[in-house]
Amino acid sequence: MIFDRKDLADNEVLDLYKKLLKPRLIEEKMLILLRQGKVSKWFSGIGQEAISVGITAALDSDEYILPMHRNLGVFTGRDIPLHRLFSQWQGKKTGFTKGRDRSFHFGTQEFHIIGMISHLGPQMGVADGIALANKLKQNGKVTAVFTGEGATSEGDFHEALNIASVWELPVLFVIENNGYGLSTPTNEQYRCENLADRGVGYGMESHILDGNNILEVYTKIKELKASMAEHPRPVLLEFKTFRMRGHEEASGTKYVPQELMDMWAEKDPIANYKAYLQEIGLLTEALEESLKAEIKAEIDTHWAITQAEPEVIADLNEELSDMYEPFEFELITHSEEKANIRLVDAISESLKQSMERHENLVIMGQDIAEYGGAFKITEGFVDAFGKERVRNTPICESAVVSAANGLSINGYKAIVEMQFADFVSTGFNPIVNLLAKQHYRWNEKSDVVVRMPCGGGTQAGPFHSQTNEAWFTKTPGLKVVYPAFPYDAKGLLNTAINDPNPVVFFEHKQLYRSVYQEVPKDYYTLPFGQASLVKTGAQVTIISFGAGVHWALETLSKHPEISADLIDLRTLQPLDTETIFDSVRKTNKAIILQEDTLFGGVSSDISSLIMEHCFEYLDAPVKRVGSIESAIPFVKALEDQYLPKQRFETDLLALLNY
Known part of the structure; x- marks a missing residue:
């Protein structure tokens, strides 16, 4: 040598x-x-x-x-x-x-x-x-x-x-x-x-x-x-x-x-x-x-010195609380000035105002720079914030999610846009094994939001139509948000960006340009873990999120005789169990509507929670409604059969007549 x-x-x-x-x-x-x-x-x-x-x-x-x-x-x-x-x-x-x-x-x-x-x-x-x-x-x-x-x-x-x-x-x-x-x-x-x-x-x-x-x-x-x-x-x-x-x-x-x-x-x-x-x-x-x-x-x-130290004593509260970085939610209220905008516009406004508010915020994703993203949500962002902070990425979801975590470690906030939620499967490992566990493992935050354009109804087939929230609600350390309305989308996305913990943020593609709402023009936040009571009634509790909320509203409009509490969960992790239990104890019947296939889905856990905490109040079995147990197809007739929208009406009426 x-x-x-x-x-x-x-x-x-x-x-x-x-x-x-x-x-x-x-x-x-x-x-x-x-x-x-x-x-x-x-x-x-x-x-x-x-x-x-x-x-x-x-x-x-x-x-x-x-x-x-x-x-x-x-x-x-x-x-x-x-x-x-x-x-x-x-x-x-x-x-x-x-x-x-x-x-x-x-x-x-x-x-x-x-x-x-x-x-x-x-x-x-x-x-x-x-x-x-x-x-x-x-x-x-x-x-x-x-x-x-x-x-x-x-x-x-x-x-x-x-x-x-x-x-x-x-x-x-x-x-x-x-x-x-x-x-x-x-x-x-x-x-x-x-x-x-x-x-x-x-x-x-x-x-x-x-x-x-x-x-x-x-x-x-x-x-x-x-x-x-x-x-x-x-x-x-x-x-x-x-x-x-x-x-x-x-x-x-x-x-x-x-x-x-x-x-x-x-x-x-x-x-x-x-x-x-x-x-x-x-x-x-x-x-x-x-x-x-x-x-x-x-x-x-x-x-x-090490040998003299005592062995670890298990502390349940500490174990649970250390899954997440402490986050003091700041409720920022809005002015009365509003505009009637689409869900896609509300998300774009949130991103733009958050980029202005957080100078250390970087957005990454495929085609999000000059092109503005597959859904044009970041159109014009390069002119406003520059290519250093609005970054096109190669097609490599795993390394991009990991890079977002590296940005967080070194003092930045990061947003990763999945072009379609389906593509997150190639970035699954760093989300569930790196982002989700990092704070628990060594007390380091993972200040990352993963945006997930998701859902069916657009005849996009098996690789562009999944709603895969259950992949992530199962993973401690992640927060999962799934708004159904423009107002909620803007306020919740602002909170997700403020939160130093990893957030998986679902955005239903079919709702992007079909749902309008009066939304405040200025910046505001909404808390996680608080469901929205969209309608109130006495006969049945309907629990849903995303496109399912709109399917439920459409069904109720066809049946004005039905008196229902309609709960829009808005966030799936944390989950607002208090609102769910209070409603079920009042109405004595519950039906849960999700777009995902039933087995292993969010509705299964909510049903179990209701059975454990509200059993003595129930006048009928808790009903779950979801998509059929297959991949989501392309042709409209097959997609309509796959999705639970029509079956929900039948199952709701059957539950009321139980």
Whole structure:
């Protein structure tokens, strides 16, 4: 191994050795504790320390790093107190996740480190969002994100590289190519000679580096950092290295040929660098022993602190309340000046007034800039707010949602427009596993609104007509909003944008241009979790949301003899159960209308809640009405049969006659 110190000072060269030594000694301690049964699981980075240490040392302390579970050197390089790391690994309350997640699955704003989730790929998109925020701030900062060679096969990797390239984001994409994805060797993972070659396809600068050579890593990153500050751009880095232990300790290394292990053992980053430092006279045996003794004493002291901490005691209220970032709703009232506008206009007004109100708000989506979006909701926004804040995206929903989360982490608000709600399936993972869980996991908000043009009635077929709210109401940590009227849409969307929690905001396409209402011209907000009582009556409670509210109104107009409470839920999470229960206790009958298919839908949960809390008041079984159990078809006759509009009238009359 050839070391070139370039113009590095003696203290800088020696300090890199100290930084290498610390994670290695911690690992050796953890492996002993693992064998003693005092640590439950361990993902070893032995043999790969030079990459984590070199990159972290080259970056400023306020530049974000997104590591993985073999990057202990990132955490020690940021001087996180060891007892906090140990407490995290041991599931203690003073760790970074209060015992809710293990190992390195956490982030910390204090140290500008954003940890991984097990799905690996989304963190590449998060890095894009953090880097976009830095670019908007024009602060010259660089973001580094780690991945292994295995995760480069994930779609999120390619989506994130493409976005970073198109937007010229200052991201260092770090591939630690250590030879194996768990037990699968690289020749079974990809066919290109080098992963760095993939940069060519994205018009991206790329480099191949010796991941075991600390000086090569450190000096190259310093050089790139200075260059990227002047000329923001992404850079793809492939570090050739090797994992000397199992994927995690229980898996072992029996699948690795011994000659390969022997070859890489000779390339140990610490042993080789130690020999180099001894050769140039910067490291003596006495100094090394002194350094080791100092680090080992620190490890033992901090391990004792962790061991003295009590075990986590389950607190139900804390567990539930920590799913969401605290949000103090501010009721902003409106003037009397109104205009008769459509639902689509109300949403556009909300977005425009929110962009004016929040200078840190960025809207992203396919064709939303000059074109104005598929439904022209953001038409004219580029002229008003510029392309930096109104951003066309490539067709890559997963990385865009992840990037929105990165924007939130770095001080921005983000709105993602799905061109159609159906397309959210390709962005499902970061919504339910990243946005929804982030605050619960490490107390970091995810200030993102995902707008969802949805619903049938327009003969758009199976891929443009779904109303898929039940995918998200099942996921704690998300808020789900589904207005039926322009007034509600504007006020609730304003609140969604103000709320620092992730909100999935459904907008029914058929209602966009068919429903008009008098809507205040100025900015106002409406609270979540408060349903609207559209009509009042005594015979039956009708519960619905979205287009179903209008179907119910149409049915009631045909039957003026029916006296009904018609509840428009407006928000599905949080759900206004008080209004539902009060009405059912009054009318003694309930029917729930949803556009989605019945099984596993929102109506099923509402029906169960009514049965649990209002059973003694019921004079008939709770009735649910929804679409038939098929995909939504294209031809009008088939779509009419699919949708529950006509069946609702029949079922309502039958319930009244029960």
